Each structure stands twice: as structure tokens, then as C-alpha cells.
Amino acid sequence: MKGYKIIVLAKQVPDTRNVGKDAMKADGTVNRAALPAIFNPEDLNALEQALRIKDQFPGTTITVLTMGPGRAAEIIREGLFRGADDGILLTDRAFAGSDTLATSYAIGQTLKKYGDFDIIIAGRQAIDGDTAQVGPQVAEKLGIPQITYAEEIQAIEKGKVTVKRRLERGVEVVKCPMPLVVTVNSSAPDCRARNAKLIMKYKHAKTISEMQEANEDYLHLYNDRPYLTIKEWTVQNIEVDMNELGLTGSPTKVKKVENVVLQSKGAKVITSSDEDMDQLMRELIENHTIG
């Protein structure tokens, strides 16, 4: 069996779920240094769906594609540790300031260049923006169908993929021909843990930029073991119209950003004593809020 060619779209994101008190600087801008960078949670759900296809169909290959700064290579290694076969880091200053549409254009052009895929799987949305736009926009750029809100890729047969979707108010099972884009919800199974053997195999996997900073003792490894080189692509590697990238290529602009400043409206502070609780319930009953 020949298996399938799967691309997993993943994003390294600041962990906005655990924002501490030092997340904002005094000038009201976001202190990115205070936020740990993580593998976007739903992209891990997506990776698990890809790995399950690989379990079922030997010969399947999984390529993790991410767009971001140099350090985003971390999540490609994370993908390799869990069972992906290789990765592409798409990184260029020209991408800075991209909105979802400019991002989708860059990813779409990369996939057109890379060419070889049957299924593209991504998380439904990233926790730093929660927009859920890049998956469908990439599908449109490639002119292929999309199945969003996926919970389970149930079957692949005769060139068609059967997907169970978990929607706000129900469930759908749909069948769609390949190639297609699938975006996966957090209700899908969690991603399996790292595999100890794969950590040993890939712990030195690096992009070209990372190799240049690496200890020279290891450099021979990259000649001996080509799988340790993580592809690093810039605009030079793909065909792009520079006007479609970055801030210039983004139809949406941020006009204003306001820090969230809370001003107390002068709440009554009460204790959990019996007297205070009794008084509170009396007050709410008397002013007809309850009762």
C-alpha cells in the first residue's frame, strides 16, 4: 500500500491561556517575552488525526508546515518527536505583519510549490487570534474543498475521505474527494505523547539557520543523516507577488489597540460570614432581583 501524503499546518503561539500579571508592559503593549511559546493546541489535535492515518496506512508521510520566526522550528521538532516525517519552516521578514489572508496566500503558494499532498490537516483555530480563517482560506487559494470542525477522520477509501464534524448544535458526517483541507476541533482526541526513540532520532534536527549557530562537533551529522535537516524556506523558494505578503498584502489593518484597563465601579465588599450572607440575600429579595 502506498499510503497518503499529509501536510499538517501548525503554528507556534504565545500561550494566551496562562497570561500572568506581567503579560502587559507599562506602555500598554504585549510583553511577548513573558508568554511561553507553545504548539497551538488544536494543531496537536490535527497532528494526531494525521498520525492515525499513518498508523492505518503504512507508507503515509506527514510533513509539518509552519510559518513563523526562526524559533518556530521548535514545533517542527515537536512534530517529529511525535511521529511526523519531516517539516518545512516558512520564514521571512517579508511575512511580518501578515493578516490571515496574507498568511494563507504565503502558505498556499508554498503548498503549490511543494505540490505533493492528498490531505492537508490543520487545527480549527489558533489561540492567539481565534479566527479559524487560515484553514478555509488556504483551501480556497488551492481551489480544493474544505471540511471544518472535524472531530474524526473516519475512513479513506476510493479517493474519498469520510469526516465526522462536531458543530455547535450537532454532528455531521460528510464524504469528500481528495485533495482537501480538514480543520480539527479540540473535541478530537488529544495528540499522543513524544516517542522516546523518535526524540533520540530527531533531537539534533535543525534548520540551516540553526545549524550555523550549532556546535561544530555535530556538523558532520547533517551530511550523514539528511533527515536531520529541517527545510527552511523563504520567499526565494516560492513564487510570490510581494504585494500580496505582509502588511501590504493584508486587507485588514489594526487601527487602534487599547490595553484593557479596569476601573472598579465601587462594589460592595462582603465577607462569607452568616450575617453578611443573610444580609445579601435579604437585599436581593427586597429589590426584586431574586425571589
Next chain:
Amino acid sequence: MNSVFVYIEIEDGQVAEVSMELLTKGRALATELKCKLEAIAIGYKLDGIEKDIFPYGVDVLHIADDKRLAPYTTLPHTSIVVKLFQEEKPQIALMGASSVGRDLGPRVSSALHSGLTADCTSLVIGDHEDKKQNKEYTDLLYQIRPAFGGNIIATIINPDCRPQMATVREGVMKKEILDPKYKGTTNKLDVSKYTSDVDFVVEMIERHMEKSKVNIKGAGIIVAGGYGVGSKENFNLLFELAEVLGGEVGASRAAVDSGYVEHGRQIGQTGTTVRPKLYIACGISGQIQHRAGMEESAQIIAINTDPEAPINSIADYVITGDVAEILPKMIKFYKANTK
């Protein structure tokens, strides 16, 4: 002046709540911009749907009616909306931030190369000056939404590309009929001209939709829990208090993500927006995404072990302490005082 457009979502042959809310907002925007409000309804057996839509002040209703257009699938709905927008060139297009709108919106925006802002909590008209290019823009749509984990509120604009697209969650905008006798015109689309056979490659194998069982949107009293409630078992206390007070139980995203309660109870930017007369926030720190969904509550009681919790700043009553101790007391003294 180009129109404001609303995509009408159809559920079981009915106009979805979120679409009626967006028609209300769309009407207000169209009136301010002195332009028409138009709507597009795509589905099957839509006869008579105009009587549910015109009262919101819709001037033109476009209808695409075909057996293959219901239930919703991405590609044919995208093709119809994209072609219609290319013909009509709306300046603004609004969709629900539902599983339909969040599937359709980005696909349409990509095809038209127009900007789309997801999950807006406010939409207003305003001007913009681009100092770098020395350009002035009037009457843009300000698309306002919390971002970056709720630490900032961003105002997004689309200066040059049209339509300016935004999605909005159900419950964020208020639904209000403009005039029950409002007369608009209907434009029936020839579906074969707007779609092609390749749009119908996705087959629906199974479909089970249910009406939302939980009615937190209509509840007068909401007892909501956050991550600080600590466990699924502790949530039972919230259900007890809600039952005693005749209310419903809501939750923050953190509580839903932790599996304490089902997603249908989630309140906030990515859940439901509520405006009850009493909101009791238990173990909820009060990130802006949560506050965006409840801050218009008439009265707010915040129960939290952290005296510095952000929720306290919008509360009418702040109780610093443990939910597991305080809720049984509230139940006890409510019963004692209503005997």
C-alpha cells in the same frame, strides 16, 4: 452608495437568531451610511421566508432556492455569495460567527481578497487617516474585538478592499423588528448560473442537529462557574443554587475546556452573550473575553478567592472566599428569607 449585506443562515427552514440580530445591526449601519440593506438567503423550500426578513428593514432580499443547497455545504454557498458580491459590490458584509459563518466567511473573503474580522463584539462607523500615504477615508466599518488572550481590544479596519467583512456571535447584537409592514423587493437567483457541478462534490452522509437544550441566553438569573470552581462535582453546587433561584448555569471557557460542563453553557466572546438581571460569577477571574459576554448584566456578584480578580472591577458585590463554602450559605439564607 453600495449596500450593506447580511448572509441569512437557515436552520430547519427558519431564519437563525444570529441572522436576525445581524439584520438589526445591518439596518442601523445602512441607515447611518444612507444606503440599502440587502440580504442573501440560500437553502431549499424558502417560499415565504421574506415575511420573516423584510420587517428588519431589508430593502432587497436575494434568494437561491434549490434542493442541493440544504443542508449547508461550503462550496455552493461560497460560489453563490462570491458571484453575487462581485455583481452587487457591497461595502459591508456581515455573517454569524457560527459553524456556518466561520466556514463560509473566510472562503468568501479569500476569493474576493477582502478582509474579514472574526467574532466582533462591536461594529461602528468611523473615519481614518493614513498619515504615511496621506490618505483620508470616511465611513469605514470599525470592527472591534478583544485579541491576544483578551489583554487588548483591537479596532480593525479594511481601508481599501470591499466588502468589509465581519462575523459576530449569536447574542452579541440585539434583535429588533424595524417595521412589521416594511416592504422590500425579492430577487430570485438562477442557481445554475451561480454554481457548477464541481461545487457539489461533498456528500452529506449523516446529520443530527438539535435545538440548544440550554437556554442561558433567555435566563433572568445566571450562576456561572470558572476554572476556580475546581471540579465537576463542585459544579453541582452551582446547579443547586440555580435551581433554587430559578436560573440557569453558565460557565467560562476555562471551565468548559476543563470538562466541568458542556460547551452549550459557555459565556463570553467565543460563547453566548447574556444580559440577565443577576449574574453570579463563581471562581471566574474575568478575562475580557468572558466579560464581553456578561458585563451588561443588571447586577453582578463575584465570588473569588483572589481579591484582585479582574471580575471584581465590574461587580456590584464582591465576596472573597471559597465557592464551596459560600454557595451553600446563599442557598440556606435564600430559603430562610423566602419562607
